[in-house]
Amino acid sequence: MAHRLVIILLACALFFSNAFASESILEPQPTVHVPITLSHNTTECVCDNPDFYYETDYPDTGVTRYYWFVVGDYYHRPDGHERATMAVNGSIPGPTIFANWGDWVVVNVFNNINVTDRYPGNASVTIHWHGVNQFGTVLNDAWDGVFGGIIINGPASADYEEDLGVLMISDWTHLTPEEAYDTIQLFGPQTLSTGLLNGSNVWDPQQDAYACPSWNNFQKNMTGTCHLKRDETEIMGSRFNLTVEAGLTYRLRLVNAAVHNSFEFLIEGHDLTVIAADLVPINNYTTHSVKIFAGQRYDVLFTANRSDRGPFWIRAIPLNQCSSIWKTATVSGILYYGEYDGTIPKDLEINSTTNGCTDEPMASLVPIVPKNVPPIPQNAPFLSNRTSCTTGHNCSASAFVIETTINQVKMNGGTDDLFRWLINNNSMTSRWGYPTAEIINNTDTLERYTDWNFYEVPDDHEWVYVMFDNRVKGKGNRQASTPHPMHLHGHDFYILAQGTYPWNESSVQLSNPPRRDSALLPGPGGYLLIAWEANNPGPWLMHCHFGWHTDMGFDMQFIERRQEFRTSMNPVDWAVYNQTCVDFLPFDLGNKLLQSVGENQAGV
Template sequence: MRLNNFLFLAYAFTAAAISIPQLETRKDKHGDSKPKPCKGNTAHKRTKWCDYDINTDYTTTVPNTGVTREYWLSIDEMTAAPDGISRPVMAINGTIPGPTIHANWGDHVVIHVTNHLHESMNGTSIHWHGIRQNYTNQNDGVVSITQCPTAPGSTITYKWRAAQYGSSWYHSHIGLQAWEGVFGGIIINGPASKNYDVDKGMLFLNDWSHQTADQLFSHAQTIGPPTLDTGLINGTNKYNESGSYFTMRANKGESYRLRVVNAAIDTHWKFMIDNHKLTVIAMDLVPIKPYTVEYINIGMGQRYDVIVTADQPKARNHWIRAIPQTDCSENHNVDNIRGILHYHGKIGTPETSPWLFDDICLDESMSNLVPVVSKNVEEADWQALTDVTVGRNNKNLFRWYLNSTTMQVAWEEPTLKQIYEGTTDWEDSSGVIELPNADEWVYLLINTTMPISHPIHLHGHDFFILSQGIGAWDGTTVTSNPPRRDTALLESTGHLLMAWQTDNPGAWLAHCHIGWHTAEGFALQFVERYEEAKELIDWDYVNENCESWNAYDGEFDIEQDDSGV
């Protein structure tokens, strides 16, 4: 797509040399700047992290640990019964969710991913959601953008730096595999904005159906989003009398950090624990000033780190609830997607009641989401408009449109391959927006008049939220330390005004994180600093994976029936 086919603004305020930025590595109190792993922090000093703390600007300063964390992931087909009902799934290392990737702030991470999807003859990829991939674009793991699909029998190796800290997740970024079970957690240890006693790790919220997502895609394309059967908390739940609840043990008086992820295909959740308030300390991979609520609103692709304290004097068993918001999510099991928080060792059936709430699909209030490390946004002469619509293609299938464009890209011709080969004339259906200059501000305003909310995810950047809400944008903005994150909600019949800087060369996808909508073309890509992005491409790495896929495709004639991402 040529620049003038898309209404957005980019302003240059500073200039930068063409070079890979070197993140500052501070010397310690003894004047030593050699690699040194951090031993971490304690329950009473969570804001500290060796020679760093919660106020350190992690966008410019990263510990030099000298540590490389290496993982091996295997993707395979299997039969599983997460809620007691058996169905075909795809799993990583035999589990749903897959294993959690652990690293410390500043570590280097190497992950080898092997595709064993021989029966379904599926290519695959893994995207490291929220990891900025600063100058490592080819490791972003998005088919048709940064790589070809990894063929069955092949292994691809991803390498990236844990330059941020907090909670995230990884998932396949081809078709609907992420919602067949190809996902897992990422924990990058670092400082926190509030003390707590114990880190309980990842807590995944998934919607779930007894048919596969691929089987339901035809319904989504021809009729609309299907009503899903139920949901899972950390890969388990009860359905009728089958299955089992997720359980979490607590000791009275202790506080626990939960890293909550919405990994659903099409469900916006209210997450709560009966009788217990939640203190929110981070959104996505951005530490924030703590605030306390009875429940959190969490959209698809978002993460919130929360602290819960076992402070109830009488009842020993309390429901943990993931409640689909029927205002935008269809589920047959709305009232029974639950787990149990139990004090000490004995587990009983809770008799507790949920917090009162309004059934509506909203983000957490912008006024609560205050980043600890303060950053401001330059003012601009706002003019940009980007409309979201839905229509049918020439096969009478639903497709989503951003500014009259629905994405349709080819697995075998990823954007990075085209950049390396010198492509400059992009097909409109590729959704390319070119951002050629370094360190410009980009402002993107997305509007919708449709009564459907959409979680918008940007790769390669955290973006600032300057305005968000129901109805048309009224011209007001928050530019003094606004919320910044990688996934935010475009509310029903509402608007989302985003801003970020062109500080990371590469091809970066922006898309709705509703699985059906991504597959139906609700996406754009930003080709940022083309010439520098070209210089960063490891051609052998990209080409070897593509050659392997093309050989497999040539033998089995694999059909692509979605947007390509």
Template sequence: MTALKFCLAVAMFMSASSNAASIGAEKAMVKRAACNGNTANDRGSWCDFSIDTNWYDEVPDTGVTREYWLELIETELAPDGFTRSVMTVNGTIPGPTITADWGDELVIHVKNSLSINGTSIHWHGIRQNHTNQNDGVVSITQCASAPGDTYTYRFRATQYGTTWYHSHFSLQAWDGIFGSMVINGPATANYEVDAGPIIIADWFHETAFSLANQALTGAPPTANNGLINGTNVFGDDGSANQTGSRFALDFTSGTSYRLRLINVAIDSHWKFMIDNHTLTVIAIDLVPIEPFTTNIVDIGIAQRYDVIVTADQGAVAKDFWLRFIPQSSCSANDMADNIRGIIHYDGSTGTPNTTQYNFTDECVDMDMSLFVPRVALDVPSDHFYQEIEDVGLSFTTEGTFRWTINGSTMDVQWGDPTVLQILNNDTSFETSQNVIRLDEAEEWAYIIIETTLAVTHPIHVHGHDFYLLAQGTGSFSNDTSLKLTNPPRRDVAMLPASGHVVLAWKTDNPGAWLVHCHIGWHTVAGLAFQFAERISDIPSVIDQNSLSQTCSTWSTFATQNNIVVDDSAFSLLLLYYTSHSN
């Protein structure tokens, strides 16, 4: 039965009449003056720039290179007291935080010390402006990095805010290969202390690889727990058998704190709250917005929210629950009521007895009207309904659940990524690669995604902050109202169950860019396609020598170890493989 329909509209006109920025075009790097401002009372300032600087057109040239060394390691850890096999970055879950300032150059060396797995690292939400090769997507922008190999990623921090990095090879991200990224810059509201990233992950007591067959043949597995910055208890409170430890933050009365919330789950949508406290939301994904207040924040998979909270409830209590509540309408979790941290006031060490806010269990984004970007950009409406190409996506069962587009499951090659094919002038892509060409530069692409199934999908677009023009239940029609004046911009939006989303962006960042559902089980089941954007410009943004070297190393490893694809379940997008010895 037909489950999803993708409609692609490429409006054939230039953008001179629009105030929308040329997102992704080559940036004029402006040498940054000595840094002033960005104090607790003036967070909107940033050196000689400000929160009102259009970062799509202007990027500071800091003259600073931040260099990091990451190593992917297999080990055993017990983040909630239960010991299991994991994959880690530098031996920890989460991995180290990558920190930079807006405009810095980042050089990140990733050594693959996994035993038999290839790998890559994707810098989620980083637009990779004219640096497509560094997007870190196996089979699209690079070959798999072989065990023992080191891959170096180089890109400029042209955005600022909160994001994360993770493996983009099979299910490795959800066995522990993830970490946070903080790019410092201005903010739309003042605060005193940056409390840093708070990463929420659903957690299983088996590896994601071992659970994949269940996910692809029946109902998704039930998570055993959730981890807040890599830790939580497991078991009932008060039980002698409870293991692990809780995440905790120390607050000083009267102080305001910035919290950087990141959902890295494989299949969990969360409601975040701190009992008795009001949250001021100042950014969604990597886009600063006009501040608004709320008691609860809905965080879809792979989304980020920056919030400010003030420690102004000392008259009520000295200890408060910080809660991430998985929504049962999205997925199941054995510890749904106990994925909690503690906020301690003024050195207290007590256990809270505070009460959560009331909420409706649901798997949705917050109302898109709340998200008003500080830097206002519009989307042209001309020719929106012209030159629309329908792309059908069906849900089929062949012993496993697999998604197809134009009747084809996305099936790509670790050793022959899309960008390498383009460099070799081989652009007669296989149907199974699910490639949509966007050949013209500086034009608008619109995509309408709708589903008849009662399942929500977090849709992630690589290479762009998309403009969210519409989001709602029911089918899209010509009568659907589009938000064209300063619509929300972000890199992940929830496709509502039995609903639709309409996204738009400009073709101003040449490369092969993936679009996919960020539920891990759906990704490996092929719910994805790719845009080949401005194919004639792609060779100029690719370092063919480094690309070819990685591919050669992978090819040697795969040949020597007889690495093959298990076609029964995983001949899909980000592929699990088995090693067969002779």
């Protein structure tokens, strides 16, 4: 139901840290709040109506909510160890956007990143509104780097008494991602220090050996200073905790905001009822734990029904087949009945018995509002018995095969072999100084920019079918063993098939398949078949949500109805966008702008 919560980014021309005329505008302004009027009880849940669909049927509250975000660089101690950070309004996670279902939201974003040794030049800022499909506002969609929650108050598919808000699950290292990147692209993934729940955790002195990674390739290729300023207390930081009242049912909105790790979430001694996946209401199912990959969100309910009253561990256990965090049991918080008293829980179940790298089963993620997908066109390149497409068999659809490969290549005249991810033998490399929307608006030829990984979808409301193939071997006959959490901007997609080869074409699910915007491409040897309707003109990014994979080129762009995109955008948005590009150009041509770390990244 988030998909008509349309977010507009204002002041987007202020990309540079020296663009401010006055310090006074850097202070966050008060947020306009409107009383919540929509109930979360199932008795008022219009999503139970088979004719209701959140992309086309939604309330009009007549309300616009305003937020002010100031992005700056700071030093934080989320687990007691001080580290350089980038944050919104000084907090990690950033502020949560609250709105009613059917509201408009306007976010004013200001760049207050200082020009320091950390950023040897000017640093630009973009924000992606993850899970919001941006109908008609694609010019305000971007790649993400800092994070905060989005809560849409409205009907839910199950009853509960209290909403506990967003719970951000993330990994954490005492090197910044920029400092770690040179090592990652040389040696591959490294074990990270710890993880955080809503931006906090504790650090025990016994973990000091892992505070700054001197035990692996980070030491061999150190690009920055690992900050070791610490508190004098024996255990540093603070642990995330929740307090509940016995007998009540609570809602948690789980978000995996990790850069490179996946988790199994559980509350010891309590079952979870899953009511939504990536904001799509689903038929409720009860489970002991939920596996959540980077970019995914699950809304879960739990009831405080334990007679022994705890306290109980809240755990985010790294999936050991595709994640790497030291002291895996330390990514945890505490659930208290009544008041917080600092008591440490007894260990009920530290080790998970189902810790493999698999998505939540497709059979569990059944949308409440049923929607079907048209048959796959007979000439789709991933079908073994493809034939010419006949009239009436979805012949206007676009169908693509996306083969993923890991390679090591020399970049920009360098001498080192660096890891790069390839999409159909091409690793994405774009330029901030000439973004895709400008290429389209200039009627430039997309075919000239082969490194940008463009895939064109020309027709109105055409269906798109994409098969991801994770079997292809790269340089040295190397096959990557990792899965990839794939995220599409601007759409929910339908998951038609997911698993490891061999693929059985008869297993394709066209009748009310799972709908979401982030799903796992299994690995090694995995496949993921998805589809969506081309109902949102513009250039939309799709990428692996592991941050370093994105940096290494695991990205592609679907150019949807490009001619309509050029003519349908709001003229005011185009004016602001074009002025932004004019302001940006001197920085880009003068090589004054830092495009992440050097020129060895994809540019997203």
